[in-house]
Amino acid sequence: MATTSTKHKPLIIVESPTKARTLSRILGQGYRVLSSQGHVRDLPDKELGVDIENGYQPKFRIIGRKSKVVKSLRDAAKEAQVILLATDPDREGEAIAWHLAELVNRPVQRVEFREFTRRAVQDAVKHPHDINRRRVDAQLARRVLDRLVGYRISPVLWRKVRRGLSAGRVQSVAVRFICEREEEIRAFSPQEYWTLEGQFAGDSVAFAAQLVEVDGRRIVHPSKEQNASTRIVASEEEATVLRDALLPLEYAVDSVQEKKISKSPAPPFITATLQQAAFKKLGFQGKRTMRTAQQLYEGIDVGEGLEGLITYMRTDSVRVAAEFVQAAREHIAESFGRPYVPEKPRAWKSRAGAQEAHEAIRPTNLAYTPDRVKSYLSSDQLKIYTLIYNRFLASQMANAQHLQRQTEVVSSGGDVAARFRHTATTVSFDGFLRVYREENNQDEKAKPGDSLAGVREGMGLDLKELTPSQHFTKPLPRYTEASLIKTLEEFGIGRPSTYAPILDTIVERGYVEREGRNMAPTEWAFLVIALMKDYFPEVVDVDFTARMEQRLDLVEEGKDRWQELVDSFYQPLAKKIELALADRSKKYKPEARELDEKCPECGKPLVERSGRYGKFIACSGYPDCRYVKRDNGAKGAIGKPLDERCPKCGAQLVARRNRWGWEFVACPSYPKCDYAREPQLRCPKCGGALHRRQAKNRRVFYVCENSPGPGEDKESASGKTCDFVLFARPTVDKCELCGWFIAERKQRDKVLRFCSNPECANHSGIALPDSEKE
């Protein structure tokens, strides 16, 4: 494209590059469209950045890795006559627009659209307006408040609990949920109860029915409220007595009732519900779901160039563009027939307080059915796309119709009166179930052995068998990623872009450990939550965010000033921080746990303590006795023996891991012998010496002495013929396929092991022996 063609065209700035591309397509050649890629300015990382003494004046800096983006936006702004800021129509988007306006230092206009349809976009561009300064102020209040809460309370935790911990408006409430659930589980005592199932048979009928009533008292689950008309069968003895009493009685069908049940589909996905469904149905963690959805959003070549297959995936709204609903109705009629189209289009309602900047997550083109595009998609992409496609389609389909048939059987004669019930539900019209059903939809349980076709009221029956079965009440389960996100979303805590990262944060800080699908709190979580409840109860109150939001609305309506909002939250907080720091007790430090083992040096009992680097075992006589157990299986363990002798003392060397988890080779007789080195010293390719280097970004990498430096190419650097460079750490292990050493790299908090040979099949990663999911 000619460079002059962009000059003087109106410039439109949006948040995401994909939106820029779509917008460009809608508006055509007359506009130049660029993206900010999210926020471009923020408070500095290394300091508070809020002048508390001076009206909470924030100190904004261009975010380091956005400097290139900012430069290109500034350059483009210089060339443009008209600048339109089309960032998202929500609080954060308004703030981004304001920061951009400040940075380009030129007159700007604001445009907003909530759908990426031609009509909505063209209409928006025709009606530009000013930036909403009140809305920007509301965002400012939100940002400053979060910074003050996070950066002022966290240091209290470093001092009183452990270094490196953190607190925040969102993460602390998430940790609180997990801790309180754990306390409930620990306090729970399972309660025994019994159910009785009878096998009835009569004239060409046979079926099973549950005992539901004895002498006018309903048999209920222990969790149900108890009164004079209810009863729990609590023991085997009780169950046996009942069985013996009921077996000899005579029985007859009391009633047969049929009920129609209409079930409506779930709304189309928003971020939180997509993550929940993908977790439940596919076992995907939030991160994996979002990464995949992003790919579908950015576009896939389905044979006709790049096509974005879904709408934006970070949304809190279930709204769908009216024209697309119409398209869906036509598609449904065509694919499944008229009865599958509801009379009126369904209009879904988002949670109160949703910002509704985007549509729900839906396919962009119904002609791209999962089946039609599957050969262009990866396996993850197809799974997520199918989920989104079907959930959306279902949300505009007709209700499913169920027929529930209840057959009740009563006893006659004897000293007790019993009532049994058989319930069968059948689907009479599948409706939306044709394309989407929830995970635990187990209400269609017509048992295979049952035959009730000939059942009539008053018909006599024999009770052939009466089988008691034992049950126990169960505590609520631990939170999973899905149920935690659901809970946070319901309380309005966190935003679509942060649900998945929150999980990482609380795991990284050591508050929570993943145990299979569940989230288990650590000791640190309990200590920190206890402190938070004592000193900062309002911050860990589930309604803190809701109260903040109400106040933000007032700022947005011009009824409150942002500084006053921040001040009214911060002043009480500042007092509590002082109180907390003044308390010198060790109440929130982990306790040493006494062990049954005696110190081999002084005979006093050993204790397990929590130190900076995890748990360790030492003598309770400290500081008189400084014994520390070295082979406790923790990080300071003895290590893996190697086929190599110590050059200093001749002992058999071992591989150990340092405090950051990296391997090194050392003498086992440490501290008597201090021989230690890196796991690999020679280049696996040419045998030359292997050097460790550090990049500007502080990442460690390894390079062969025979490889040319960055400035020199292979021709000019005579003799430097090797090109071995490794952006990872070597280990002592060898690859089974090629014999080169295995290397390790950390991807976020996860360790990736792979062969150092780029030609080897194991280079992309080694399958773990106990391959865990994701």
Add this chain to the structure above:
DNA sequence: CAGTGAGCGAGCTTCCGCTTGACTT
């Protein structure tokens, strides 16, 4: 590259929310 506790007190850690692309001496 091998810690840890207590206290002395260098120099360090930390929030939530928007968005992707880096590329190493």
